[in-house]
Amino acid sequence: MEIIASSLAAGLLFGMVLALVALGLTIIFGVMDIINFAHGEFLMIGMYTALLTAQALGIDPLLTLPLAALVGFLLGVACYKGFISYILRGPMIAQLLGTFGLMLLLRNIALLVFGSEDRAVHQGLLVNKSFDIGLGIIIPATKLAGAGLSVVAFVAVWLLMHKTRMGKALTATALNPQGARYMGISTEKMNALAWGIGAGTVTMAGALIVNFWPVNPYVGLLFTMIAFTIVALGGFGSVPGAFFAALVVGLITEIPGFWDFLTYTLEWDWMFDVPMTSFKYMWIYVAYFIIMVVRPRGLFGWKH
Amino acid sequence: MEALKNAFDFSDQPRLDMTIAGAVGTLFLIFPLLPLSAFALATMIQFFIFSLYGMGWNTIGGYGGQVDLGKAQYVGIGAYTTAVLLIRWDIPFWFSMPIGVVFAVTWSFIIGYPLFRLKGHYFAIATIATSLVLKDLFEVWEFVGAARGLEISPIEYVPPDFLRLIFKEDIYYYYVIFVFFLAGLLFLNWFRKSRLGYQLRAIKDNEDVARSLGINVHWAKIKTYAIATAYVSVVGSFHACYIKAIEPEDTMSLDISILIALMAMLGGAGSLWGPIIGAGILIPLKSYLKEWLGGMSGLAGMDLILYAVIIMVISAKEPRGVWGIVERIRRRKRT
Numbered sequence: 001m002e003i004i005a006s007s008l009a010a011g012l013l014f015g016m017v018l019a020l021v022a023l024g025l026t027i028i029f030g031v032m033d034i035i036n037f038a039h040g041e042f043l044m045i046g047m048y049t050a051l052l053t054a055q056a057l058g059i060d061p062l063l064t065l066p067l068a069a070l071v072g073f074l075l076g077v078a079c080y081k082g083f084i085s086y087i088l089r090g091p092m093i094a095q096l097l098g099t100f101g102l103m104l105l106l107r108n109i110a111l112l113v114f115g116s117e118d119r120a121v122h123q124g125l126l127v128n129k130s131f132d133i134g135l136g137i138i139i140p141a142t143k144l145a146g147a148g149l150s151v152v153a154f155v156a157v158w159l160l161m162h163k164t165r166m167g168k169a170l171t172a173t174a175l176n177p178q179g180a181r182y183m184g185i186s187t188e189k190m191n192a193l194a195w196g197i198g199a200g201t202v203t204m205a206g207a208l209i210v211n212f213w214p215v216n217p218y219v220g221l222l223f224t225m226i227a228f229t230i231v232a233l234g235g236f237g238s239v240p241g242a243f244f245a246a247l248v249v250g251l252i253t254e255i256p257g258f259w260d261f262l263t264y265t266l267e268w269d270w271m272f273d274v275p276m277t278s279f280k281y282m283w284i285y286v287a288y289f290i291i292m293v294v295r296p297r298g299l300f301g302w303k304h
Numbered sequence: 305m306e307a308l309k310n311a312f313d314f315s316d317q318p319r320l321d322m323t324i325a326g327a328v329g330t331l332f333l334i335f336p337l338l339p340l341s342a343f344a345l346a347t348m349i350q351f352f353i354f355s356l357y358g359m360g361w362n363t364i365g366g367y368g369g370q371v372d373l374g375k376a377q378y379v380g381i382g383a384y385t386t387a388v389l390l391i392r393w394d395i396p397f398w399f400s401m402p403i404g405v406v407f408a409v410t411w412s413f414i415i416g417y418p419l420f421r422l423k424g425h426y427f428a429i430a431t432i433a434t435s436l437v438l439k440d441l442f443e444v445w446e447f448v449g450a451a452r453g454l455e456i457s458p459i460e461y462v463p464p465d466f467l468r469l470i471f472k473e474d475i476y477y478y479y480v481i482f483v484f485f486l487a488g489l490l491f492l493n494w495f496r497k498s499r500l501g502y503q504l505r506a507i508k509d510n511e512d513v514a515r516s517l518g519i520n521v522h523w524a525k526i527k528t529y530a531i532a533t534a535y536v537s538v539v540g541s542f543h544a545c546y547i548k549a550i551e552p553e554d555t556m557s558l559d560i561s562i563l564i565a566l567m568a569m570l571g572g573a574g575s576l577w578g579p580i581i582g583a584g585i586l587i588p589l590k591s592y593l594k595e596w597l598g599g600m601s602g603l604a605g606m607d608l609i610l611y612a613v614i615i616m617v618i619s620a621k622e623p624r625g626v627w628g629i630v631e632r633i634r635r636r637k638r639t
Contacts, residue, residue: 035425086620093371093573094623096428097566101615108605108612217605221558225436228429282440285433292430293418 003261007254009139015250016147019243020154020205021223022230024076024198027161030174030237031194032088037099038079039227040220041106042199046072046206047215048110051119061121061211062145068207069200076199080192088191103220110217120214146208153204157197158239170194174237202227222281229288235297252283311494318634321577332482336475343595345474349546351587352481353539356488357564358571358579360535363495364528365565366573369508370420374431375564377438378533380556381408382540384442387454387550390468397469401541408537409530416526432558439556453551456544469545477546484542488535489580495531496576504528508574536564570618572627581626589614 025039046068054061079102087098161167172180173190181187213219230249234241314322335348357375365372385404389395395403415434422430443451461470471477495501503524506514515521544550554560563586571582593607622628 033425035429083616083620087623090619090623092424092428093365093565093569094619096371096373096425097562097569098616098619100562100566101612101619104608104612105616108608111605112609225433229433232426232429282437285437285440288433289418289430289437292422292426296422296426 003258006138007258008251010143011251011254012247013139013143013147013250014253015247016154017143017150017205017208018226018230018250019246020150020201020208022227022234022242022246023154023157023239024200024202025227026231026234026237026239026242027157027170027194027201028198029231030239031170032177032191034084034088034095035099035228036198037096037224038103038106038220039198039202040222040224041103041110042072042075042202042220043206043209043223044110044215044217044220045075045106046203047210047213047219048114049203050207050210051121051215054121061207062149065149065204065207068203072203072206073196073200075203076195076197077192079199080195084195085188085191103224107217107220114217116216116218118214118216121211140212142211146211149208150205153201154243157201160197161239166193225288226281226284229284229291232288233291249284249287252287253281256283307494307498310497311490313497314493316497317576325577336478342474343591345478347588347591349474349477349481350591351583352478352485353543353546354564354567354587355580355583356481356485356539357536358567358583359488359492360532360539361564361568362573362575362579363492363504363535364525364532366568366575366578367496367501367508368504368525368528369574370525370529371424371428371565372431372529372532373428373558373561373565374433374435375532375536376556376558376560377435378408378412378536379540379543379560380438380442380552381411382537383544383550383555384448384454385537386541386544387456388448390456390545391454396467397541397545398467401538404541405534405537408533408540412530412533413526416529420522420525420529432561435556435561436558439552442552442556449551451552453549453553456548458548469542481539481542481546484538489576492576500524500527505574566615569623570625572625572630575627578625578627585626 021039021043024042025036028034028036049068049071050061050064053059053064053067083098083102087095090098159167161171169180169185170190170193172183172185173187173194177187180190226249230242230245232245233248234243234245317325332348336345357379361372361375364370382401382404385407386397386400389400389403390397419427419430419434442448448454456470458470458472461468463470463472464476465471469477469480503514503519506517506519507521507524511521540555543555567582567586568579569582570586571580571584572578590607590611593610597607597610618625624631
């Protein structure tokens with residue numbers, strides 16, 4: 001019983017962080033129909049920003065969130081102005097490979113600057129502390145704080161998109177770019193804004209994740225694929241969809257560990273050779289494939 | 305017979321192209337005899353390998369317009385089939401290669417059927433997902449050596465072994481892959497003029513119109529996907545015998561899939577010479593960049609940074625590739 005409860009809790013908490021990771025991707029896709037391979041690389045940059053600032057100033061990584069968001073916003077706008085706006089008109093393959101090139105560029109610059117070794121947060125207000133909330137559920141404080149702050153950031157962005165004038169203009173651009181242009185909305189500005197918000201949220205997520213996940217220049221691809229899966233499940237371009245899909249994906253990442261625990265307790269010897277946790281993330285790709293084939297629009301999708 | 309005649313018929317190509325192709329072909333034929341380094345020869349073999357991958361990709365991605373970013377999984381299937389059969393049961397290359405093709409094509413049908421219900425971005429990411437699933441499986445599958453991979457030890461065989469394709473000198477490999485290259489080119493030449501080739505171009509231009517003309521769009525795509533798969537799998541088998549040490553990370557990684565698509569785009573997707581031109585530019589560039597910059601300490605990843613910049617510039621400035629430029633110049637001359 002306890003294992004089920006703690007698996008559920010861990011999966012949901014991780015899912016909440018993942019929601020913030022996927023938010024940027026779904027906004028960018030919704031506004032301009034472009035798949036961003038460099039998404040995980042933005043996350044990696046957010047992780048390094050938080051880690052290095054925290055180490056240099058001697059403060060807790062959680063306090064560096066605004067800085068990470070700012071770095072991400074500027075990076076996103078710079079990427080859009082300097083590169084993405086040029087490939088938007090090209091054929092789809094040029095867009096895919098172009099953002100892949102961006103990913104390679106960011107990854108290898110990080111490799112050149114930071115080196116290839118793993119780095120992790122060793123000290124902080126919350127590191128190595130945990131709460132026991134009964135039922136045998138023990139939650140690391142870093143994950144709880146990460147999940148909580150993710151939800152706060154997520155709701156803030158959602159409010160920004162639905163309650164402010166600027167956010168409404170952004171939504172209008174997503175729904176119909178040409179119509180939005182006739183209404184006097186500068187779609188070029190909106191695209192840049194979408195990249196700014198998209199990259200800013202994901203670097204923030206990176207600053208949260210670095211508290212419990214070591215960072216190296218290659219960390220991005222896994223999160224890019226996770227974000228693709230979430231966005232596909234939630235429906236491309238859907239913000240609430242991304243949140244619920246992220247919870248589902250968070251739970252999927254916990255299934256293999258739970259399964260292994262089950263095989264050990266029930267002594268199913270034939271399963272011992274290949275523990276499920278050794279292909280923990282494969283199930284995310286499998287989930288993506290099944291979702292796309294069975295329901296291409298996703299759960300809440302409005303773009304197809 | 306008709307098909308064979310069609311394969312050798314290049315008469316619809318401009319004479320200038322054929323002259324250049326003939327000259328370059330002759331150069332390829334005498335290349336190993338030129339006094340060049342072993343590194344140059346190895347780079348040439350890589351060029352042939354990747355231009356064959358690119359030709360395979362070009363059938364579905366270029367003529368058909370379906371952006372496939374999961375070709376590396378078939379490289380893996382081909383390479384692993386050959387390596388496993390050779391190491392475990394001593395089955396020579398010429399028998400294991402067709403078996404590998406059968407495996408790869410079967411797998412392509414299994415995943416191709418659901419895959420081709422998707423379009424555009426969704427299709428591209430789904431192909432990545434399937435490729436990564438297969439890679440993850442191979443990384444834990446003990447029978448094929450898990451993450452360590454497999455190694456064909458050349459000591460057990462007496463080189464030159466033409467049956468098992470185990471040689472000491474690269475020059476043998478060079479001519480074997482050169483023959484494959486010519487065969488692949490002839491097949492592609494036949495393919496683009498075949499019924500399926502025309503159907504595919506109709507699908508690329510407008511899928512709904514193609515369907516209304518009575519083309520079974522879904523099935524045409526699956527068939528072409530299988531052809532592309534066969535190309536990649538055959539060369540994957542060759543790759544196993546040539547490299548002799550294969551592991552999931554360098555036969556099935558996403559980077560390989562992307563490189564294949566990138567080369568075709570750089571040369572010009574959907575043209576006969578495109579993938580070859582693309583490979584001819586990218587492969588030497590990549591291996592010499594790595595040779596010059598990769599070894600320098602403190603500059604780790606510098607070669608890949610330059611490579612990334614090149615990708616970005618191409619996709620922003622010239623997404624139709626080198627062949628697009630050539631065609632534009634020709635059109636201007638005609639008017």
